[in-house]
Amino acid sequence: MKIGDLAKRSGLSAHTLRYYERIGLLPYADRDRSGQRDYDASILEWIEFLRRLKTTGMPIRDMLRYAQMRADGDETFAERGALLREHRERVRTHLADLEACLRSLDKKIAFYGKAKQRKDADDGLPKNDDEDTAPRPGA
């Protein structure tokens, strides 16, 4: 598989695939006799795993640590597991934060919904609700 094909199948650009190889996130790919990368389809699983790490907010430098351990073989199993478990905890924390923010956002949106219905027909905005008409922000 050439880099253009892998780009299509992985959803990453060829630029990004080369960049990932350069920094060590992807293994050095075999080159054909004209020097072009020739990928094995199995690389897609690794890329998919990287994508999940990225989605969950892992910085590239940590992915590199993982990739390096993986390259170092079986004796790094425990270390790799530990890295993933730590990451998982961070993800869970972040997820909880996000959910709290989402609930807050829902409240605010509910306020906008209510305010809209009474627009120009009721001046008494509910003071115990989420307010949002403050002094010149961004002015």
Next chain:
Amino acid sequence: MKIGDLAKRSGLSAHTLRYYERIGLLPYADRDRSGQRDYDASILEWIEFLRRLKTTGMPIRDMLRYAQMRADGDETFAERGALLREHRERVRTHLADLEACLRSLDKKIAFYGKAKQRKDADDGLPKNDDEDTAPRPGA
């Protein structure tokens, strides 16, 4: 309240507070007679709201749009509501992605746990499980 106090209470640095004012995320703060910013405590609510938008991944340029609308007064209520509702949908989508990634991560971690227990005592790794010993990544 001076900028140092607000920094402590908001969790943002004084540098960041000034930066936010410069770009228009925070309203231009009143200055005392020696030119120093003197904040009203109510600014904390706005900062908290910004923090939630940021946590949920809203780029600064969109927060600026919101801040501008808020500054423009009541006639932007509908627009502001729409912006927040769109944002909420993106957050929900992202949340679902994250949860899927987390489940995947849990599986992988479970694999590491199992592999550890049988380490050097069982060569037959479960092929139908999450594998993780691939050709020289990062090498």
Next chain:
DNA sequence: GCTTGACTTAGAGCGCGCTCAAAGCCGTAG
């Protein structure tokens, strides 16, 4: 009076994760 430290400004610099540019090579279609 003098030091200390928090504040002011405009603007430069940084870390991250790409993204693209330049110059050149290779192989296949017409």
Next chain:
DNA sequence: CTACGGCTTTGAGCGCGCTCTAAGTCAAGC
């Protein structure tokens, strides 16, 4: 044979969100 597209490399550039520097002002404490 030639033109074309897709690949190669190294290294520069970019958008984001801060973060810090430099040079200077001001107010309070010793």
